[in-house]
Amino acid sequence: MTSPKMLLGSSGLKAKKQLGQNFLSDPSTSKMIVERSGITDQDTVFEIGPGLGSLTIQIARCASKVVAIEKDTTIIPVLKTELEAASISNVEIINTSILDFELPELENGHDTKDQRFIMMGNLPYNISSQILAVLVENRKKFKKAVFMLQKELVQRITSPPGSRNYGRISVLVQYCGDIKVLAEIKKHLFFPAPDVDSSVIEITIPEEPQYMPLNEKCFFDTVRSAFGQRRKTLKNSLAGGFVGLDHGQAEKVLIKSGIDPVRRAETLAVADFVRLSDEVHRLSEKQI
Incomplete structure (x- = not known):
């Protein structure tokens, strides 16, 4: 060469x-x-x-x-x-x-x-x-x-x-x-x-995915929202982010996911984000 x-x-x-x-x-x-x-x-x-x-x-x-x-x-x-x-x-x-x-x-x-x-x-x-x-x-x-x-x-x-x-x-x-x-x-x-x-x-990349969110777009949006303002708590970073939640809804989905609302995005593992995005998706389905 x-x-x-x-x-x-x-x-x-x-x-x-x-x-x-x-x-x-x-x-x-x-x-x-x-x-x-x-x-x-x-x-x-x-x-x-x-x-x-x-x-x-x-x-x-x-x-x-x-x-x-x-x-x-x-x-x-x-x-x-x-x-x-x-x-x-x-x-x-x-x-x-x-x-x-x-x-x-x-x-x-x-x-x-x-x-x-x-x-x-x-x-x-x-x-x-x-x-x-x-x-x-x-x-x-x-x-x-x-x-x-x-x-x-x-x-x-x-x-x-x-x-x-x-x-x-x-x-x-x-x-x-x-x-x-x-x-x-x-x-x-x-x-x-x-x-x-x-x-x-x-x-x-496994043939069978390790993680199976209910809605992949919702998963991507949830991760993007969570890290959009990484200095803030998850409750505040999710509220008004790409997933369209208010503060009350953000707190609700976090609690249902078993995640303390005052935690920050960098403390969550991939599996945590999947659980969280599933709750965000379930909430959005109810509102349609």
């Missing part, structure tokens, strides 16, 4: 800061990540932001097919050249943003209806949380996700209830599946080097 610096320079390109482009420059690191991901020749992998192909080439050597979703039009010719040079022919490149790509249509356009895919990517720091939300909302179509993220974000995702870093993104990703840190990647292994180190995580 040619170094990202040389590839970009010879093509008259520069890394785009607005797209969060930091290209992995060490082939052995890419190979290690893919090996630890456990990809087989039965898997179709959706890679977010393939860039210059460092991960893409290694994934393609193990997987049945790679669907590479790349927003940067200018970099795609370079990516295609690198794939051809590595004799890779099982990669389909789609020029769009993952935030615009219609994941619900996967079964119509790619392989069989019952297949569960793998999502991978070195995620741009500026939209990492949005991409994680896309995974959570579409998790039934994926059996796992392997992401390279800023180390600080991984610390937030893996934080337990009651800790300083525990927040809305922690709840959403832990609701999605089991999280495991696969590797720590130093910042000097990227070009251009980012300001912080990265971590690689694997999110394993």
